[in-house]
Amino acid sequence: MIEVAGLTKNYGEIRALHNVSFSIADGEVFGLLGPNGAGKTTTIKILTTLSNPDAGRCVIDGYDISGSPHEIRKRIGVVPQENNLDRELSAYENLLIYGMLHSVKERGRRIREVLETVGLWERRDSVVQHFSGGMQRRLILARALLPEPSALFLDEPSVGLDPQIRRHIWDVIRKIRKDRRTVVITTHYIEEAEALCDRVGILSKGRVIALDAPGRLKEQVGDYVVEFVDEDGRLVQHVCRSRAEADEKARSIEKAVTIRQANLEDVFIKLTGERIE
């Protein structure tokens, strides 16, 4: 169980988080969706004890982040945005050090298990600097899983990866979900949030502006979107409640139009007037 209440964080004059509150149930996959600079990484850094909040309270499995960071660290796994691996060490050595830091029992067996989970056991003795970006990402995922954390935090787990590798990362996350671990994912990929998350908190300029299951969030805007490019080259969108309404709207526009199902970006646009990218 993760509870966040009134979380606020400032970097000098810039307010990165403003009174952010949410709670996440055990075994839930929770997404933080928003554009760059919305406060997603700051939230993850605070929840994983890397950053101290200026105000507010975070509790994970009954332990307060400010009062018991040591207990929190025993219970969490972190996949940061950067591939922070020791590039001159092998995959196995990277996991060995991490396993020792987290006092993982039966280290050899666990390292084999997690490397097999991400499909890197055969490459265990290869030096990480020879790994592709996708392999490094998978290795970091394996590293985060090594101590069998009750909560896993993934900061932009598939950013910069090609679609095939992204799907592979998603498959691993779905496997983790089956183990009933709590997973917190930050992403600015709409499809990632929709594909993986039970609930999504939409962040904009350091505030949570919406929070619900992806389906229910989309219900707030409508089911279909009719969109076309106007004379000035701007994308114009109309959200419709039904397919019939969308068809009727499309017929009324004397231009080439696209009708598609609404997604979480439409929710974001409705709430902020801006796109997520």
Add this chain to the structure above:
Amino acid sequence: MKALSGWYPVFLREMLLFRRKLLRLSYLFSAMIVPLIYLVAFGFGLGGSVKIHGTSYLAFLIPGLVAMSSMNNSYTWVASALNLNRLYFKTFQIFVQSPISHSAIMAGEVLAGMVKGLFASMLIILVGFATAPGFTVTPLFLLTLLLNCFLFASLGIITGMRAKSHEDTATYTNFFIMPMAFFSGTFFPLDKVPIIIKAIIYIMPLTHTNILIRKTSLDAEGLVSLGVLCAYAGVIFFYGSRIIRRYSE
């Protein structure tokens, strides 16, 4: 001692990386080049015609070069690696987010820095045995060497944690390390230095390393230097641990 449990993986990581570095000749070269240049320029060049306190200049210089080299290597490798690991590679964050104490992180990093400092010092000591007949290694010499490595590896942590960029670490080096290397009695005895300058020189920890490392037994002056070095080492280690404990992004 519970606070220090967890130091070993921090140390082991550095040793695994160090082992890989040792396989590259460029590392050995960079560890050796500066003291060897001084040895050739001052020891063999100037030193042939100079005697200090009745002994050859080379026998005077070698312990100073060992002190300087142990300082440089313990300090630089820790400061530089920690700064890069914290700001660019973000691997330092793995330690901060793991359930080990700040003192354990400090201890593991400092011990690894000591190994690097001792390794470079051993190379100079071997050169000393080969070139300076009056040069000996006493238990006090080894104790001083260990203390010096500990002190400057701890100082390296402070720089590595405080410097806001990798370039910034050079500023710290130029202000603190370079003056110490030249004015702390590495190359010349301090007895003829003007009293005002001497007061400043005696604040520098390397001065006390140089005093202590050249003594065959612990006299009153040596005891004072040992006390100063221990005090510096304790304060710097404590301060470095405190910076790690307060780390927040």
